[in-house]
Amino acid sequence: MRLDIACGRLPETALELNFADAHPGLSPEQAALEADRCFYCYDAPCVEACPTDIDIPRFIKAIASDNLAGASRTILQSNILGGSCARVCPTEILCEQKCVHTEIEAHHAVRIGALQRFATDWQMQQKTHPFQRAASTGKRVAVVGAGPAGLACAHRLAMHGHDVTIFDRHDAPGGLNQYGVAAYKLADNFAQREIEFLMEIGGIAFQGNATLGENITLAGLRETYDGVFLGLGLAGVRALGLESEFAEGVLDAVDFIETLRSRNLSEVVVGRRVVVIGGGNTAVDAAVQAKRLGAEEVTLVYRRGAEHMSATEVEREWAQTNGVTVRFWASPSQLNVEDGAIRSITFIRGTPDGRYDPQNAFTLAADMVLKAIGQIFVPDPVRNDQILVENGRIVVNETGRTSMPGVYAGGDCTAGEDLTVAAVRDGRNAAEALHDELMASNMERANHNG
Amino acid sequence: MADLRTVFAGIKSPNPFWLASAPPTDKEYNVRRAFQAGWGGVVWKTLGEDPPVVNLSSRYGALGFEGRRLIGLNNIELISDRPLATNIAEIKRVKREFPDRALIVSLMVPCEEDKWKAILPIVEETGADGIELNFGCPHGMSERNMGAAVGQVPEYVEMVTRWCKQNTRMPVIVKLTPNVTNILMPARAARAGGADAVSLINTIQSVIGVDLDAMAPMPVVGGKGTHGGYCGPAVKPIALRMIGEIARDPIMAGIPISGIGGISNWRDSAEFLAMGSGSLQVCTAAMHYGFRIVEDMIDGLSNWMDQKGYERLEDLTGRAVSQFVPWNQLNMKFKTLANIDQDACVGCGLCYIACEDTSHQAISKKNTSDRRHYEVIEEECVGCNLCAHVCPVDDCITMVPQPVDGELTWPHHPSNPNCIPA
Numbered sequence: 021m022r023l024d025i026a027c028g029r030l031p032e033t034a035l036e037l038n039f040a041d042a043h044p045g046l047s048p049e050q051a052a053l054e055a056d057r058c059f060y061c062y063d064a065p066c067v068e069a070c071p072t073d074i075d076i077p078r079f080i081k082a083i084a085s086d087n088l089a090g091a092s093r094t095i096l097q098s099n100i101l102g103g104s105c106a107r108v109c110p111t112e113i114l115c116e117q118k119c120v121h122t123e124i125e126a127h128h129a130v131r132i133g134a135l136q137r138f139a140t141d142w143q144m145q146q147k148t149h150p151f152q153r154a155a156s157t158g159k160r161v162a163v164v165g166a167g168p169a170g171l172a173c174a175h176r177l178a179m180h181g182h183d184v185t186i187f188d189r190h191d192a193p194g195g196l197n198q199y200g201v202a203a204y205k206l207a208d209n210f211a212q213r214e215i216e217f218l219m220e221i222g223g224i225a226f227q228g229n230a231t232l233g234e235n236i237t238l239a240g241l242r243e244t245y246d247g248v249f250l251g252l253g254l255a256g257v258r259a260l261g262l263e264s265e266f267a268e269g270v271l272d273a274v275d276f277i278e279t280l281r282s283r284n285l286s287e288v289v290v291g292r293r294v295v296v297i298g299g300g301n302t303a304v305d306a307a308v309q310a311k312r313l314g315a316e317e318v319t320l321v322y323r324r325g326a327e328h329m330s331a332t333e334v335e336r337e338w339a340q341t342n343g344v345t346v347r348f349w350a351s352p353s354q355l356n357v358e359d360g361a362i363r364s365i366t367f368i369r370g371t372p373d374g375r376y377d378p379q380n381a382f383t384l385a386a387d388m389v390l391k392a393i394g395q396i397f398v399p400d401p402v403r404n405d406q407i408l409v410e411n412g413r414i415v416v417n418e419t420g421r422t423s424m425p426g427v428y429a430g431g432d433c434t435a436g437e438d439l440t441v442a443a444v445r446d447g448r449n450a451a452e453a454l455h456d457e458l459m460a461s462n463m464e465r466a467n468h469n470g
Numbered sequence: 471m472a473d474l475r476t477v478f479a480g481i482k483s484p485n486p487f488w489l490a491s492a493p494p495t496d497k498e499y500n501v502r503r504a505f506q507a508g509w510g511g512v513v514w515k516t517l518g519e520d521p522p523v524v525n526l527s528s529r530y531g532a533l534g535f536e537g538r539r540l541i542g543l544n545n546i547e548l549i550s551d552r553p554l555a556t557n558i559a560e561i562k563r564v565k566r567e568f569p570d571r572a573l574i575v576s577l578m579v580p581c582e583e584d585k586w587k588a589i590l591p592i593v594e595e596t597g598a599d600g601i602e603l604n605f606g607c608p609h610g611m612s613e614r615n616m617g618a619a620v621g622q623v624p625e626y627v628e629m630v631t632r633w634c635k636q637n638t639r640m641p642v643i644v645k646l647t648p649n650v651t652n653i654l655m656p657a658r659a660a661r662a663g664g665a666d667a668v669s670l671i672n673t674i675q676s677v678i679g680v681d682l683d684a685m686a687p688m689p690v691v692g693g694k695g696t697h698g699g700y701c702g703p704a705v706k707p708i709a710l711r712m713i714g715e716i717a718r719d720p721i722m723a724g725i726p727i728s729g730i731g732g733i734s735n736w737r738d739s740a741e742f743l744a745m746g747s748g749s750l751q752v753c754t755a756a757m758h759y760g761f762r763i764v765e766d767m768i769d770g771l772s773n774w775m776d777q778k779g780y781e782r783l784e785d786l787t788g789r790a791v792s793q794f795v796p797w798n799q800l801n802m803k804f805k806t807l808a809n810i811d812q813d814a815c816v817g818c819g820l821c822y823i824a825c826e827d828t829s830h831q832a833i834s835k836k837n838t839s840d841r842r843h844y845e846v847i848e849e850e851c852v853g854c855n856l857c858a859h860v861c862p863v864d865d866c867i868t869m870v871p872q873p874v875d876g877e878l879t880w881p882h883h884p885s886n887p888n889c890i891p892a
Contacts, residue, residue: 056537059862062819063835065842084536123816124863 023269023361024292024387029314035285038312042204043107043134051138055084057121058130065118066132071437071445072099076115080135092143093150095136100175100448101168103144103214104197105441106137108205110301110332114441144213149220154181156223159458162187162245164232167195168440169251169431171218172447173454177249178223180455185245187230195253197440199278202305203285204312233401242426246461247454250402250414250422250429251447254395254438260297264355265391269362273298273306273392280309291388293317295365296344297352298392299329304336306390307344318344319384321367323351323376351376355389362389397433411435420450428454472775473782474768476510476572478749479641479667479726481599483510483572486743486783487764490730490751491515491576491602491645494761496550498560501573505564507761508768511572513669513751516549516604517557517589519579523548523610531678531688531698542704543754544678546689546696548610549578554592562596572749573597574643578604578616581626583633590638600640603630605656606647606672608699618672621647624659631663643728646670646712648705653712658721668716669728669751671709673699702754706732710745714794717746734763736770743783744790801877806853806869808832808846814866817842821857821867829856 030038046054058080066076075094082091095102109115111133116122119129143150159182163170166188174184192198197211219226230236232252241248257272259265269291280288290313296303299322307320320339322329325348329336340346350367357363366383370376399409408415408423413435420428430446432438474485488511489495489504496515504512525547533542550557565573575598579585593601605627607617620626627644634642644660646653648671660668675697677687687695709731716722729747733739734755742750755763780786810821810833822844825833832850836843846857858867881890 053537059818059820061817062823063837063842064819065817120816120818 025269025289026292027289028286029290029292032286035313039203039207039285039309041207042202045141046131046134046138048138051083051135052086054131054135055080058084059120061120065120066115066130069114069118070098071114071439071442072102072105072448073445074098074102074115074136076132079139080130080132083135083139088139088142089146089150091139095139096143096150098448099441099444100172100218101197101214101440101444102136103140103217104168104206104210105444106133106140107210108197108201109133109439109441110334112332112334144217149217151179151221153179153222156183157181157458157462159183159246159462160185160244161247161249161454161458162241163249163251164188164236164238164241165195165251165253165431165433166190166193166215166226166228167251167253167431167443168197169253169443169447169450170195170249171215172444173249173251173428173430173451174224174447175218175221176448176451177455178221180451181223182246182455182458183223183225185225185227187227187232187236187241189229189231191228193226193228195251199281200274200302201281201440202277202309203281204309205305231401233403238402238405238407238424238427242424246426246458248427249420249447249450249454250427250433251431251443252397252401252414252429252433254432255398256396257391258394258396260352260355260391260393262352262355264357264362267355267357267362268360269387270355270389271391273302273390274395276306276390277302277309280313285313288313290315291386293384293386294319294388294390295384295386296320296390296392297365298322298394299324299331300392300394301331301335302395303390303392304331304339304344306392307339308342310388310390311342311344315388319347320344321347321350321352321384323349323370325349325372350382353378353381356383362386365389395432395438416450419453420446421453426454426457472772472780474510474772476749476783478572478728479600479643481511481572481574481641481749482570483749484570485510485764485768486739486747486749487767488512488572488574488728488749488751489756489761490753491574491604492753492757493545493547494753494756497552497557498564501560501564502567504756504761505568505571508764509571509761511574511599511749513574513576513602514557514561514598516576516578516607517554517593518549518577518616519585519589520554522551522553525551526691528689528691533678533702533704540702540754540758542676542678542700543702543757544676544698544700545673546609546691546698549576549604549607554589558592558596561593561598565597565599572599574600574602576602576604576645578607578611580614580616581620581630586630586633587637590634590640594638594640598640600643600666601634601638602643602645602669603634604645604672605630606645606670608647608649608673608675609697618647618649618675621645621656621672622650624655627656628659628663631660631665635664641666643667643669645672645730647672648708648712649675653715654719654722657716657719661722661725665725667726667728667748668722669730670716671705671712671731673701674705674708676700701732703732703734703738706734706738706741710741713742713747714745714791717788717791718794736767736774739767739771740774740786741790743786744788745794746788746791748783748787798880801874801879802883803876803878804874805872806855807848807851807872808853808855808857809868809870810844810846810857811866811868812843814863815842815844816863816866817844818862819844820860820862824856824860829854833857 079094116129194211296307354366369380428450431443491513605621611617612619729742730751
């Protein structure tokens with residue numbers, strides 16, 4: 021029997037529907053009703069829960085008063101990627117979890133994410149960019165990595181009048197927004213549209229197919245530029261550590277998603293029976309998208325319990341309502357391969373006390389196994405630069421500065437929550453710190469010359 | 471079940487809920503539907519002389535607040551724009567068909583005795599239970615020296631009331647305009663003229679809003695706007711005050727008052743009754759939701775009266791009047807303090823910022839990582855109630871009256887330069 025992996029399992033119309041916006045935006049009426057629910061808390065807990073400190077009550081009040089320019093500006097001045105964050109943020113563990121409405125009734129938070137999307141969508145339909153670039157400082161900054169951290173950093177630097185070049189190994193900018201998030205979360209080419217919007221500030225150039233440690237080096241960038249920001253993300257994936265891990269049909273979930281995001285959906289192959297291993301958002305995104313591509317059976321297997329998953333409850337339920345079978349307390353023990361291709365995968369069952377019993381095993385037939393057990397930072401590109409790396413991440417101080425003068429870093433390649441919104445905060449804060457540094461050096465020079 | 475039967479200035483109705491003279495009572499079709507829905511009475515939309523007035527297109531402007539529609543409504547509609555004979559025929563038919571309901575006819579004709587003398591027998595012939603003199607309409611008609619133009623001049627009120635009393639056996643209710651500085655003046659004039667009852671408030675002169683594109687007051691009629699008459703839930707406090715002032719006035723003592731002004735539910739109704747109303751007139755709430763709203767008004771009032779042990783409306787009417795006193799008679803020794811129920815608190819901080827920015831800095835804030843904690847600083851609290859009002863959670867902040875040591879009113883207060891010695 022041949023391995024059952026194929027593309028075009030569903031007609032194009034079905035694929036289009038399956039990968040359309042999973043949660044379409046609010047209508048003006050819906051937004052007005054929802055905005056009026058907000059109590060306009062003082063010292064609001066939701067703001068504290070937002071890594072980018074968006075003044076949530078203020079922007080919601082602005083929506084309620086039909087001041088959409090003010091609402092979107094309030095969001096975007098804290099978080100220039102407020103549009104994609106509105107779509108991908110796990111608000112249920114951030115702002116909405118802290119909404120005081122949940123104290124009155126669980127799960128009845130004001131829909132902050134949906135309102136944020138409403139306001140930012142409005143802004144993106146306007147012809148004007150809400151921010152103005154300051155007079156050119158003549159300073160040049162290199163940003164490595166065109167993901168959320170790098171983009172946020174670049175925008176803030178450009179706004180302050182610096183000239184920024186963003187380098188990225190891909191040919192298009194966007195990072196995880198473009199290549200790593202489920203398509204239906206950022207439908208209608210949103211990642212690229214948002215980048216176009218962001219670039220309207222001016223002073224930002226993008227250079228694709230530029231890989232740090234290959235065709236560009238940190239040393240080289242430091243020579244050419246006045247400052248560097250590293251938003252490298254996590255280039256590596258964890259391995260299962262099992263035999264035959266590279267058999268046909270065994271893929272990294274991130275590669276599967278990247279392929280899906282880069283090609284026509286009808287050209288993306290998927291197995292008939294897919295097993296996804298992992299408990300995070302990548303695992304959920306891979307499982308649901310496999311299902312929506314037309315896989316018959318998709319099973320997500322996690323080695324621990326529901327409460328340990330890094331994917332939120334909302335994400336897990338999303339997988340389940342999409343027909344993904346979720347199994348807990350099972351650890352993969354063997355990839356069963358025939359003729360170089362995966363046939364099935366064997367798991368051993370575990371118990372909440374953390375013991376896995378090799379005698380208690382089960383096997384799932386699989387045409388495709390997607391590994392989503394975690395991504396890791398690969399320090400190789402900066403290894404020769406003696407930049408301090410600890411616990412597998414680049415070390416930065418509270419402003420995002422690395423151990424190397426003039427070099428900042430943020431996003432997933434540094435410690436902290438691996439969230440888009442946290443990456444945006446890192447990029448923005450590093451930009452502010454780098455700006456201060458560049459301006460201080462200007463002052464010094466001016467003083468020196470004077 | 472509490473007995474809601476009402477006898478108001480001799481007019482009987484199965485419950486105190488009447489539809490006020492307004493668009494909902496403009497014609498037989500509506501009134502029939504209202505009676506079928508359970509309304510105790512209607513005041514038929516104001517009849518005038520023939521030829522009837524002409525109404526405009528676009529008649530209402532509305533005030534909303536934070537997502538709720540129609541907390542206030544303003545209208546520029548005039549009195550009935552149908553021929554007198556049509557109205558009269560319909561009134562007669564409806565009254566015959568619903569003999570148990572109160573049917574009062576609102577009237578407005580020019581300030582000439584002959585005009586009033588002429589219309590009264592026509593109305594009387596319908597079998598209507600009473601008339602209400604529209605001395606309140608503050609727009610359009612007042613510019614023709616009718617409506618509020620009469621109601622604002624006590625001498626006219628008295629004169630016209632007297633004409634009516636002399637020329638009909640029907641009970642005469644005088645509807646008062648709130649567009650005066652002292653409601654007692656026209657009220658007393660009505661009584662002097664022999665009025666059997668007063669009803670209030672009529673609408674308040676208003677500009678409900680400005681259309682910022684047309685740059686004209688709303689509702690915009692062909693590019694321009696005019697002032698209208700304001701009603702709806704937002705005017706309730708104004709109505710309660712004026713009703714209370716009449717109810718406690720020794721000269722007005724005992725006169726039946728038909729309460730009008732933003733009554734939207736049974737609780738409003740109970741408040742109007744407590745402040746001295748003997749019957750209740752409703753308009754905006756019906757215009758907002760339809761006649762069915764009377765169901766909960768009847769049911770809710772009755773249930774609440776049962777709970778409180780009020781058997782009849784008379785047990786309730788005027789119950790709060792003796793406690794409605796001038797400021798001078800309030801006990802200055804009374805003190806109440808805010809208390810925050812920490813279990814009910816959701817941590818929104820609205821009480822804190824309201825007190826901090828605009829009151830007495832009497833709420834302290836302690837934020838911990840997972841909880842916001844607000845506490846009343848009793849030494850600073852003046853018992854103003856603001857925190858309790860801004861709190862979005864019912865009964866989270868309550869005002870706790872403190873033990874009172876005797877009574878001291880302003881006339882006897884040592885700080886009063888005109889202090890009356892004890």
